[in-house]
Amino acid sequence: SAKRLMLGLFIMISAAIFDVLDSIFFKTGLILTRFGFFSFIVGIVGILANRFLNLHETVENLNRTLEDKVEQRTRELQETLSQVKLLKEQQDGDYFLTTLIINPLASNTAGDDKLDLKILIHQKKKFEFKNRIHEIGGDICISENIYLKGRKYTAFVNGDAMGKSIQGAGGALVLGVVFKSILSRARFFSAKETVFPERWLKLAFQELQSVFESFDGSMMISVVMGLIDNEKGFIYYINAEHPFCVLYRDNKASFIEKELNLRKIGIMAKEHSGDFQVNTFKLEDRDVIIMGSDGRDDIKLGIDDVGGRVINEDENLFLETVEKADADLEKIFALTQKKGELIDDYSLLRIEYKNADLTVQRSTLSVNKARVH
Numbered sequence: 001s002a003k004r005l006m007l008g009l010f011i012m013i014s015a016a017i018f019d020v021l022d023s024i025f026f027k028t029g030l031i032l033t034r035f036g037f038f039s040f041i042v043g044i045v046g047i048l049a050n051r052f053l054n055l056h057e058t059v060e061n062l063n064r065t066l067e068d069k070v071e072q073r074t075r076e077l078q079e080t081l082s083q084v085k086l087l088k089e090q091q092d093g094d095y096f097l098t099t100l101i102i103n104p105l106a107s108n109t110a111g112d113d114k115l116d117l118k119i120l121i122h123q124k125k126k127f128e129f130k131n132r133i134h135e136i137g138g139d140i141c142i143s144e145n146i147y148l149k150g151r152k153y154t155a156f157v158n159g160d161a162m163g164k165s166i167q168g169a170g171g172a173l174v175l176g177v178v179f180k181s182i183l184s185r186a187r188f189f190s191a192k193e194t195v196f197p198e199r200w201l202k203l204a205f206q207e208l209q210s211v212f213e214s215f216d217g218s219m220m221i222s223v224v225m226g227l228i229d230n231e232k233g234f235i236y237y238i239n240a241e242h243p244f245c246v247l248y249r250d251n252k253a254s255f256i257e258k259e260l261n262l263r264k265i266g267i268m269a270k271e272h273s274g275d276f277q278v279n280t281f282k283l284e285d286r287d288v289i290i291m292g293s294d295g296r297d298d299i300k301l302g303i304d305d306v307g308g309r310v311i312n313e314d315e316n317l318f319l320e321t322v323e324k325a326d327a328d329l330e331k332i333f334a335l336t337q338k339k340g341e342l343i344d345d346y347s348l349l350r351i352e353y354k355n356a357d358l359t360v361q362r363s364t365l366s367v368n369k370a371r372v373h
């Protein structure tokens with residue numbers, strides 16, 4: 001195209017020069033400029049026609065191959081989508097197998113005519129497997145009956161492992177296996193078990209601590225773990241950096257603790273300074289104790305002016321919820337959901353003591369400390 005354009009331009013310039021010289025010297029009367037200009041225009045037309053033909057041919061080729069290219073791209077996208085779906089199914093399968101292991105551990109086999117125990121667990125992570133919705137997370141609740149020194153006790157634990165989804169589930173799995181092992185030994189040696197409840201709790205805590213320390217800080221768990229004397233309604237428990245336990249008595253909810261004296265299980269032993277302490281509390285007839293993970297307080301209340309999340313920081317909000325729900329776990333969960341969006345795993349353990357013959361005079365709420373050496 002460039003050569004053709006240069007040739008037409010050269011002919012036109014040459015004709016113009018000849019016409020100028022002819023008018024001055026030659027006097028032939030020929031006018032070649034019109035023919036030169038005509039040649040230049042013909043060259044431009046030839047170039048445009050050639051480009052038009054090339055464009056038309058390119059469009060025809062694209063039209064012929066467009067369908068094939070679309071089919072090829074569609075196949076590539078389908079293959080990629082199939083790979084993603086396969087990976088998602090494998091992941092959900094791993095989640096499902098983990099829940100199959102954890103669910104039997106999170107059992108509630110305790111209780112009698114004087115103790116009524118109920119458990120509610122809602123994990124944050126939901127997944128679909130085999131056309132069913134399942135959930136996985138780091139919260140776990142366990143309760144079973146054991147015998148110490150010939151007396152019947154209810155052992156319980158409410159734990160919240162560090163992390164969400166599969167990471168939290170791993171911590172909950174370790175807690176469940178170790179605690180179940182402790183309970184199995186207690187039942188197996190029930191006839192010979194002569195340790196006091198405070199000593200049993202300390203040994204259980206030390207065993208859990210030794211296991212979680214092996215993770216070298218990559219896995220920690222907060223727990224409320226304890227024993228209840230089924231006959232007398234006396235609670236022995238420890239709180240390792242877990243939310244305070246709630247007492248529901250006479251339609252009023254209040255905390256039975258004022259401070260924490262233990263760090264999370266899994267923190268190196270040097271961080272657990274001071275003597276090991278066991279909290280004790282005496283239940284009265286129709287008293288209800290509710291223990292829960294920090295998911296009960298971690299509620300997204302809304303969005304602030306700059307687009308950040310507004311998270312609940314008032315621990316007394318849970319007390320109001322317990323009172324409005326009359327200490328019913330399902331109602332508590334429903335009311336909590338109405339207050340905002342849950343952003344963490346959610347678990348509650350409810351213990352109600354029933355003893356109509358109880359004549360102990362009620363006193364001001366207090367928590368006694370029993371030192372174990």
